Amino acid sequence: MLDNKMMEWLIYLLKVTACTALFFGFYLLFLRKLTFFKINRFYLLGTLLLSFIIPVLQFEIMRETVVTEIQDSANVPELKSFNAIPVPLVQPVMLEYDRQAKPEINWPAIVYAVYVGIASLLLLIFLWRLLNLLKYTSNYTKNSKGLKLISKSVGFTNCSFFNYVFIDEHNISQPDIAVLLKHEEVHARQFHSADKMMLIIFKCILWFNPIVYLYDKALGQVHEYEADEMTSNAFGNQAYANLLLKLAISRSDMPLIHNFVKNPIKDRIKMLFHSKSKNMKKLMYLLVLPVVAGLFWLFAVQVVYANKLVGLKHEGLPVQDGKILFMGTNSVGSVSGEILPGKIYKTASALYKPRGVKSNKEVLTDTLKPKPVKPKIISYRKMKGDARNQIFYLENAVMEFMNSRLEAGYVEFDHINNKILARNASLKTLDEKNTIKSTLFTFDLNKGSYSVENGEGKTGGNIHDAERKKDLLINLNDKVDYVAKDSVKMSQDKLIVSLFGNAMLSYNGVKLSGSKIVYNKKDNRVLVNDAIMTSGDTKIKADSLIFDIKTKKTKLFGADFNH
Structure with a gap:
C-alpha cells in the first residue's frame, strides 16, 4: 500500500513537470517579448499553480458506441456462477530462511526517500535564510510612502523585502536614493516578495525540475520590468538607465529580496527603450486555452466507453435502455447483469470492438470469470521459504480449500502464482465421508485446474466445474x-x-x-x-x-x- 502511494506521488510530480514544460514553452514562444508585464506575471504564477492542480482533477466522460443490426447467436454459452466462500490465507511464519533468496531492492522507496530528503533540506535552507533576513528588520525608519528604511552598507544592500528597504545611504546621492525608493515602492505595493516566496516553495517541491528554475528567473525579470517601467515614467528613461549602470557593481545573491541591479542590466535597459506592445496583441494570451484544454484532456479526463445497441434482433435476450441484459441459471443459483464497457460478447457475427480489446471472440462468460480459489493453511510441522519468490515448502501440512481438506507429507505452495504441489497426500471432504489418496496432487488455483497422479495413471480437470457440484472429490472421481x-x-x-x-x-x-x-x-x-x-x-x-x-x-x- 505504501509503495503504491509513493509511486502515485512520483507519477503526479512527473505530470506536474510535463505541465510546467508546456506552459513555459508557450511563454517563451509567444509572450516573453510583450510589454504587458503585469499580465505576464499572472500568467507565470497562474500556469505554475495550474500545473499542480490539473493532475489532481479527475473527470469521467461516458461515450456510447452504436452497434446496428446485431443478430443473436444461437450458441450463447451457459452462464456459470461461482459461490465459493473465500477463506483467509494464513500468512506462514518463516521458520527457516533460504540463504539463496536475496532481498529485493525497493527502488520506488529509495527514490521517494531521496526526493523527500532533498526537498526537506531545501525547505530548511529557505527558513534559515528567512530568519537571517528578518533579524535585520528590528530597527528601521519609516518614510512618507510607508516604506521601512534600514541603513546597511555591507552584504545585501539597495534592495527590498516586502516594504523593508535595505539602503546604503553613505554611498548614494539623495537624487539617486529618491529614484531607488520609487523603484522599491513598486515592488512593495505589487507584493512581488510574496511571488518570490511562492517560487521558493515550488522549487523545494520540484527541485529536480529545471523548468521551475526558469520560471523563477522569468518571474524575477517581469518584476524588474514592471518596476523599471513605472519608475522611468516618473524620472525619465535616460536618467534611470544611468543609475542602473552606476549601481551595477553592487549585487547580492540573497534569493528572498529584490535587488535594484540583480537581474541582467542589459535586458532591463533594452526593455526600457523597447516600443510598447499594441493592445491587439493581448489576444495572444487566448492561445494558451488550447494548451490548458489539452493538458486537462491528457491528465484529468478519462473516457469510458459504453455500447449502445440499435436495431437489435434477439431471442431470449432482454434489452433495457439500449443495453443487453443477460440471465443464467445452474445448479447452485442464478446470475444476471448487463453488457459492460470495454468487453466484447458473443451475441453477433459483427460487433463493435473498442480499442484495446483483444478480439471479437471473447464471450459473455468472461464477465463472470470466477475468482481465484484462496487456500487456508491449517497446520504444518516444518516450513522453509523463498522470501523473494514467496514459495513455501511445508512438511506434514494440512490445508483447506473448496470444502476439502488436503493432508500431505510434503507441500510446495507458490503464493504469488497460487499453485500447490502435494506429495504422498490425501484429499478429504470436510465431513470425511469421501477420501482420495495419491502420490501427487497439483492445483493451479488461479486457472482452476488440477491433476492427480498415482500408480494407475494421471487424471485432471477443472476446479470450478467441481465447485459447481459443491464437492471437489466428486469431480476427481468423474473419470x-x-x-x-x-x-x-x-x-x-x-x-x-x-x-x-x-x-x-x-x-x-x-x-x-x-x-x-x-x-x-x-x-x-x-x-x-x-x-x-x-x-x-x-x-x-x-x-x-x-x-x-x-x-x-x-x-x-x-x-x-x-x-
Missing part, C-alpha cells in the same frame, strides 16, 4: 474407466472407443458390462450390447442400453420395460 478381453479399438480422432469381448466400463459408481461397448466421447454416450448395468445395490439386465454420461439417463431395450 471413465474401461477394459475389454478381446480388443479395444479407437477411431482416427480418438473420440470413439469400441470394446469387444467381456467389455466393461465404469463411471462415477455406475458399472456397465456386455459383449460390445461403444463409447462416444464427443456426445458422452455409451452403447452396450448384452448389457448389465450395476449402480449400488441395483442391477439391471437388457439386450442393449444407451447410457448418457452427462445426464446419467439410461435407455433400456429388450428388458421388461423401456425408458
Whole structure:
C-alpha cells in the first residue's frame, strides 16, 4: 500500500513537470517579448499553480458506441456462477530462511526517500535564510510612502523585502536614493516578495525540475520590468538607465529580496527603450486555452466507453435502455447483469470492438470469470521459504480449500502464482465421508485446474466445474474407466472407443458390462450390447442400453420395460 502511494506521488510530480514544460514553452514562444508585464506575471504564477492542480482533477466522460443490426447467436454459452466462500490465507511464519533468496531492492522507496530528503533540506535552507533576513528588520525608519528604511552598507544592500528597504545611504546621492525608493515602492505595493516566496516553495517541491528554475528567473525579470517601467515614467528613461549602470557593481545573491541591479542590466535597459506592445496583441494570451484544454484532456479526463445497441434482433435476450441484459441459471443459483464497457460478447457475427480489446471472440462468460480459489493453511510441522519468490515448502501440512481438506507429507505452495504441489497426500471432504489418496496432487488455483497422479495413471480437470457440484472429490472421481478381453479399438480422432469381448466400463459408481461397448466421447454416450448395468445395490439386465454420461439417463431395450 505504501509503495503504491509513493509511486502515485512520483507519477503526479512527473505530470506536474510535463505541465510546467508546456506552459513555459508557450511563454517563451509567444509572450516573453510583450510589454504587458503585469499580465505576464499572472500568467507565470497562474500556469505554475495550474500545473499542480490539473493532475489532481479527475473527470469521467461516458461515450456510447452504436452497434446496428446485431443478430443473436444461437450458441450463447451457459452462464456459470461461482459461490465459493473465500477463506483467509494464513500468512506462514518463516521458520527457516533460504540463504539463496536475496532481498529485493525497493527502488520506488529509495527514490521517494531521496526526493523527500532533498526537498526537506531545501525547505530548511529557505527558513534559515528567512530568519537571517528578518533579524535585520528590528530597527528601521519609516518614510512618507510607508516604506521601512534600514541603513546597511555591507552584504545585501539597495534592495527590498516586502516594504523593508535595505539602503546604503553613505554611498548614494539623495537624487539617486529618491529614484531607488520609487523603484522599491513598486515592488512593495505589487507584493512581488510574496511571488518570490511562492517560487521558493515550488522549487523545494520540484527541485529536480529545471523548468521551475526558469520560471523563477522569468518571474524575477517581469518584476524588474514592471518596476523599471513605472519608475522611468516618473524620472525619465535616460536618467534611470544611468543609475542602473552606476549601481551595477553592487549585487547580492540573497534569493528572498529584490535587488535594484540583480537581474541582467542589459535586458532591463533594452526593455526600457523597447516600443510598447499594441493592445491587439493581448489576444495572444487566448492561445494558451488550447494548451490548458489539452493538458486537462491528457491528465484529468478519462473516457469510458459504453455500447449502445440499435436495431437489435434477439431471442431470449432482454434489452433495457439500449443495453443487453443477460440471465443464467445452474445448479447452485442464478446470475444476471448487463453488457459492460470495454468487453466484447458473443451475441453477433459483427460487433463493435473498442480499442484495446483483444478480439471479437471473447464471450459473455468472461464477465463472470470466477475468482481465484484462496487456500487456508491449517497446520504444518516444518516450513522453509523463498522470501523473494514467496514459495513455501511445508512438511506434514494440512490445508483447506473448496470444502476439502488436503493432508500431505510434503507441500510446495507458490503464493504469488497460487499453485500447490502435494506429495504422498490425501484429499478429504470436510465431513470425511469421501477420501482420495495419491502420490501427487497439483492445483493451479488461479486457472482452476488440477491433476492427480498415482500408480494407475494421471487424471485432471477443472476446479470450478467441481465447485459447481459443491464437492471437489466428486469431480476427481468423474473419470471413465474401461477394459475389454478381446480388443479395444479407437477411431482416427480418438473420440470413439469400441470394446469387444467381456467389455466393461465404469463411471462415477455406475458399472456397465456386455459383449460390445461403444463409447462416444464427443456426445458422452455409451452403447452396450448384452448389457448389465450395476449402480449400488441395483442391477439391471437388457439386450442393449444407451447410457448418457452427462445426464446419467439410461435407455433400456429388450428388458421388461423401456425408458
